[in-house]
Amino acid sequence: MGTHEAANTWLYSRVKHADYPGIIPDKDHEVRGMYVTGLTDANMHHLDIFEGSEYERQTVKARLLSKVGDDKGRGNIEGEEVECEVYVFKYPEHLEDREWDFEEFRKHKMKKWTREDYGFEDTDHLASQHVDGDEKQAAV
Secondary structure, eight states, X not given: OEEEEEEESEEEEEETTSSSEEEEEOTTOOEEEEEEEOOOHHHHHHHHHHHGGGEEEEEEEEEEEEEOOOTTOTTOEEXXXXXXXXXXXXXXXXXXXXXXXXXXXXXXXXXXXXXXXXXXXXXXXXXXXXXXXXXXXXXX
């Protein structure tokens, strides 16, 4: 399985009254995500179940980033264009009128979505702990 950073023209907003984001097409915005290869049909089935009925898997074209810039995309250098699948939020009217803020999520909400023994610096969660490679791999 391989992963690469990718960007495309989508708006990335927080779902109202939820801790998670949704993306919708928008030519004036970009979404940076992970391009993952090597997933099986069973993997995709599990992802479909996890994403649920609010999302629809769509095939899109995205550009892999040959150099990753900052969180705002400054310094990104685009590379190869690839075809991939993304989960598009089906109800744009349920998105907040602001972009998704991963830093806010990381500091205040991530604890609800991760293992209890994981900690993150600068959050209201447990203090960060050393995790060896085997444990880290098992958590992915």
